[in-house]
Amino acid sequence: MARAYHWLLPHPFLTLLLAAVWVLLQNQVSAGMVVFGIILGIIIPRMTSIWWPDTPQGFRLGKMMSYTVIVMWDILVANVQVAWIVLTVPNSKLKPAWVVVPLELRQPEAITVLAGTITLTPGTVSADLSDEGHSLLVHVLHTDDPDGVVDEINTRYQDRLKEIFQ
Amino acid sequence: MSIEMIGTYAVALFLLIGSGFVAVGVIGLLKFNDSMTRLHAPTKVGTVGIGALLLASIGHSFVLGETSIHELLIMAFLFVTAPISANFIAKVNIHRRSCDTPPEPPRDDTWSTLNVPEDASAADKSAPS
DSSP states (O other): OHHHHHHHOSOHHHHHHHHHHHHHHHTSOOHHHHHHHHHHHHHHHHHHGGGOOOOOOSBOHHHHHHHHHHHHHHHHHHHHHHHHHHHHSOGGGOOOEEEEEEOOOOSHHHHHHHHHHHHHSTTEEEEEEBTTSSEEEEEESSOSOHHHHHHHHIIIIIHHHHHHBO | OOHHHHHHHHHHHHHHHHHHHHHHHHHHHHHOOSHHHHTHHHHHIIIIIHHHHHHHHHHHHHHTTOOOOHHHHHHHHHHHHHHHHHHHHHHHHHHTTOSOOOOOOSSSSSBTTTOOOHHHHHHHHHSOO
């Protein structure tokens, strides 16, 4: 039974997500479209499961929701700060810097979420990963204190992601 | 003041906020003179600028009475794809050495963009004979 479930639904979250995206694309909720979305949500992960062999384990949806809210708020605040930098700081006084964030996360999904978060919050762009995946290279637009940026990324994002992807 | 009026003002406000942030992004793109700092401008446009414009679009459809939430999908896809394109542009910049050389990573040998497989570099040396 468990094997049949795993064969039919290799990624249950992906199934739900695809069904929700299908219903949103239709722009109206009707029973037929929901059923068709669920059928698509079963067929597509089944057909592509050869490219994603592992299901991420121990993913906590509730903490991910609160993380999303925090990131949205940070995006808003940082946008205003960066807009201020763009409009007021002249090029000669701009202090861009490379910083290196040591990674404690090991799952590829968690590192992807962290790198995406860093790029989405303005002022920082994640540029590269070291060859064995132990550090993340981040470019900062304007900072006086590069170590503070690393500390903030660690305490604000990385620690929370460690709890989400245990 | 009717609910339609409030909705219309909210839509206008979001349009102004969104276009303001897009304008700041464009100014940043024109003003900065280094390829890595220039990369920071589009990430702003991609998040709050487009987000506010899409909120205005959602609000407009509600005011007209035709509920439309397609825009949520646009926002979700933008949030997923914007970091990937930014990452690719950054990798190209590092690879072409068109920016300051990044510091060495503390625990590993090098950054993956700069990592050349050893037999490939040996093949390069032996090729022009």
